[in-house]
Amino acid sequence: MARGRAGEKEEGEKHIGLLKLAQTLSFLLIFMAGIIIGLAASSHIDRYFNSLPTTTFSSSSSATLQTVSDYSNCTVIHRDCTGDDENHDDDAAKRKRRDRDCWSVDGFVRPENLSHGMSDDELFWRASMVPAKEGYPYERVPKVAFMFLTRGPLPMLPLWEKFFRGNEKYLSVYVHTPPGYDMNVSSDSPFYDRQIPSQKVEWGSPLLTDAEKRLLANALLDFSNERFVLLSESCVPVYNFSTVYSYLINSAYSFVDSYDEPTRYGRGRYSRKMLPDIKLHHWRKGSQWFEVNRKLAIYIISDSKYYSLFKQFCRPACYPDEHYIPTFLNMFHGSVNANRSVTWVDWSIGGPHPATYGADNITEGFLQSIRKNETDCLYNEEPTSLCFLFARKFAPSALAPLMNLSSTVMGF
Template sequence: MNTIFLPLPILFFLCAMTMKSSNDQQGITLSNLKFFNSQLYFINFFGHILLFGSGLLIGITLTFFLKNFSFNFQIQHFQDQSFTLNPPSTISLSPPIPSHDHHKNQTEIPIKQDCLVINNTTSNISWNELEDFLKVPSAMHNMNEDELFWRASMFPMIGKPPFKQTPKVAFMFLTKGAVLLAPLWEKFFKGNEGLFSIYIHPNPSFNEMVYDQSSVFYDRRIPSKEVVWGENSMIEAERRLLANALLDFSNQRFVLLSESCIPLFNFSTIYNYLMNSKQTFVEANDIEGNVGRGRYRKTMKPLIQLSQWRKGSQWFQIDRFLALQVISDESYFPVFKEYCNPPCYSDEHYLPTMVSIKFWEMNSNRTLTWVDWSKGGAHPSRFIRPQVTWEFLEMLRFGSTCEYNGEMTNICHLFARKFTTNALDRLLRFAPKLMQFN
């Protein structure tokens, strides 16, 4: 083997270069290692952040889903509850009943909120919410007057109902006791079921057992209070009758009658006359003297001026819109109640004055109930048996002229008063032929 000898300077140079190369490689390795460690650190850091964010997002999504599911479940459960109008009442909310018996786990939350009942039902029971809402409470109920008037004042803003509705006439009898001429009215109503409703406001002490269960007057008494002639209790009774009649959404016309009133035509004639009328029938006259303007009280200013004071018969025939205005009136009624006391007889002035001020365009300014005031005095004439003749009844039916829906007619009165019970036999004899009952 040949040996190569290098000069010493070159040997030193090569050793230095070798050492430098070795150091450079070690430096590069350490630098790369530090860089790799830093990258690994950041990757781990962002990995934890990504993992935490994913968990948080999943948690939020699950929470929202469970809340939404719970809300939908509660809505569905609420819709499955039975809804009835049968005051007074409480709201009872209970969880659904499972297949096994867990009645002890049911909860009831009593809330004093009248006119609304939500009863527990199983989910497989179907019901119609609208029909239940339209269900009419019985004539005799347990609502107090605040509850009654609040419930009766409800009305839909949309005029056309989304269901078939047969309009009815509400016949409201303001009586001391029984409807004296009930047998005549029985013949009048016979065969017209579904087209009328009856409400009776007697003295609270009246025993209604006088009506047979087959009578149209049976079980038609409303919660009543004592009424004193000439006092504000008369208006209160009228408003009470209207409020009870308004509970039935089918009642579209409202007729106030006394126990001594009679019909002058058959049911179909009266029904069509009322339903087809474009106006209401409240008598409202401006009368000078003691029985008119003389009853006005200056303390009624500024709400009611003397020039606005009106007098008329209390026996009215009005539509649903005006009935709602009467029972919702919180302006004129309190003034009359405070300032119109005998010899100011509010039943002859309250409705004529209020209607004349606020609703005169829709009113005919006449009543459909014929009354004889020709003899003067505080009360109209009474008619006994000898006075009830065919000719007399025909005169009541066609003996005057008036305007109806813009045209003249000789049918101006549909009812008449005051007839006594001893005139009943003649009325029963004439009515079926003359008035064409049945």
Template sequence: MKTGQGWRGGTGDMQILPGPRHRPPMKRPTWIIILVSLVTVFLICAYMYPPQSSAACYVFSSRGCEAISNWLPPAPARELTDQELASRAVIRDILNTPPTKSEKSKVAFMFLTPGSLPFEKLWEKFFHGHEGKFSVYVHASKEKPVHLSRYFVNQDIHSDQVIWGKISMVDAERRLLAHALKDPANQHFVLLSDSCVPLHNFDYIYNYLMHTNLSFVDCFKDPGPHGNGRYSEHMLPEIEKKDFRKGAQWFSMKRQHAVIVMADNLYYSKFRDYCKPGLEGRNCIADEHYLPTFFHIVDPGGIANWSVTHVDWSERKWHPKSYKARDITKQLVKNITSIDVSVHVTSDEKKEVQKWPCLWNGEQRPCYLFARKFYPEAQDNLLLLFSNYTTI
């Protein structure tokens, strides 16, 4: 037997297999762990410290902060300051006070004017025969007015200087409200300029205002430079940028809202101190932002978000369209009084057109009761047009 030959068994040779190979230990996917950790840290930071500028937002998303906020959990509710709690408590109680409307309820017509009112004859025709259903108040900021109508004589209130764009405009509005609120019969308050005219007869306007619980305060969100671009972070914490609103100053409001405007000092003081032309390189116009922002914060469901006073900004200039004597036609008034949709245009590059129906007690109705800017020379033509002040 040959000892050098391997042992054979069966019909074939048995092969001696090599032993198992020893694999090196598997490396942990450390890069995955690092990536997940970084994403987690980023999400936590974004949640706790959301980006404040659009540039920071667009680093992470082409859609900006709005896209990020859609998939982040909601931020925790901010704890109100002591001043806010006190203010909200007072406002809540006032708003919960039921109105005391009766047959003796009146509409307060408050005129904010530099001097004499050019349309007193027109307003006299409008008021005639409705004594006991209205009150008149005149705030003349530059010179003592000369009155031609008996309805305006002795109706001047203590006035102060008003400078466009400054808080003095809001001060004049509040001064008018303070005087009008002294009469408990006044249940609705309309702010009018010297260039305003009524578009309907007295009964139509009286019923429109008295038979709704809304206040007609213009209010919309403008992300552009003439809207949220005027916001100052000094208004924090009480006024956040997301609540900053814009609107025309010409309001019509119910008594409860007039009272809370007079009771407010917290939000008013923020606009007094931080909303003024030239502050921080911005031209913040207090009368365009105070009331819209205030009501959006404290009672957003109580306002209509449009003004019942029409003005034409379609020419996209610094000043609205004005009407001279030759412009006064029946068709002009019909066009204005048939509008039943509120329109706003943002001041950013998109020039977004915002539209919503003018709803009166849930029913879509024409938006406007008054209109402005009319030249004094238009009065005679307006008197002819509204000879009996019937609805056109």
């Protein structure tokens, strides 16, 4: 019996020893696995963090190169503040550049040239920026931005140059031409180097309204511009610059043609697909040749919601250039709009285009009939016979007689 118990005890101790050995081996295996996993993870983490300086450097280099590319023809800041540009031999020009302060407010509020690589979305975002602080930290002379939407040449350019002469401090010029078209003007012309980056335009399509907004946005980059006039290559001034400037700068209202047309040419162009955002009673029609103040210009280029509806649903025979701005202002800013245009045009012949006037039509009496309207309009809520500052449509042949009459009739 004693021997049997001793055997059982020995067998039990042996079994316990095996269990302890198995536990020890298990712990060793788990420990070794942990070490292996830890080393692998450590190696992966090391590779990750070691790659960060390279990635950061690569990203930084790319950003630096991109910045150089973007600002090589910058319209907002001066890219050369040292005056060490070897490509310029003019010592006076070098001294002028050397005196520039790249961080001055002047470079931000008054762009030196109009060339840039911004997309329309980038341009509209940049132009929509409004200072929260009232007033200006510099002497601001409010200017009128004359924005020309053209199909190419400007046949009335000599007349406009004569109109602008001596008043450069109070105006800015912006020209939207077909892409690739190069205006051939002298370096002393107000039109010199004033073409904005443009895109293709088609009559009656949203592309035409895109061009209008593009002109507004580029003009808004200059914080001195206070009033914005849209003109075509066939437009002419019918008063001298001082009269036009005073009329616009001192106006409490903007001048956008906006009226309810209860025919198929007005309400008939409305699409119920614009509901619920744009309703029929909102719908307005008007001439595309508008004049707006700075605040309204910012509202127009900042709008995406309503303009997207026009781009989608206002298609021929609906024309966005005749309906978008008149409707948008009627919906939200009607109280500050005079609901009339300051550009005279003759629609008496009927059809989709107004009458065109050539050399044979240009007389003193004809011009005076435009200047002194038979029906008074309102200016700052007071009746006046001075209703139109500009007129269209004029053929190239009209230039010579207009130049001859500009000093005696129009005063410039």
